[in-house]
Amino acid sequence: MVIKFNVFGKHMSVLRCGQEWQLYHESDTSLRVRVYDVVLPPELQQTELSSYLDDIYHEYASEKHPAVIKMN
Numbered sequence: 001m002v003i004k005f006n007v008f009g010k011h012m013s014v015l016r017c018g019q020e021w022q023l024y025h026e027s028d029t030s031l032r033v034r035v036y037d038v039v040l041p042p043e044l045q046q047t048e049l050s051s052y053l054d055d056i057y058h059e060y061a062s063e064k065h066p067a068v069i070k071m072n
Contacts, residue, residue: 003049004072007057009065014040014049021049 003014004026011026012035021040024032038056040049054068061067 002072003046003070005050005053006065006069006071007053008060008062008068010057010060011071012053016046 001016005012005014011028013024013026013032015022015024020042021044023035023038023040025035026032040052044052050068050070057068
């Protein structure tokens with residue numbers, strides 16, 4: 001299952017693959033590009049992903065995009 005997020009204005013998705021979470025940038029044309037420089041701990045629960053992404057990407061917060069929002 002793909003979980004989509006708006007991470008401070010950037011469209012991203014997370015996929016559970018085996019025992020790991022995989023993070024992707026989503027394009028406007030539905031293309032996904034894997035993010036390798038951010039590792040999501042495998043023990044994270046699905047309900048914890050938003051707050052973890054908020055912690056990692058908080059420097060991108062702005063008045064227009066103040067939070068990480070789960071899209072689906």
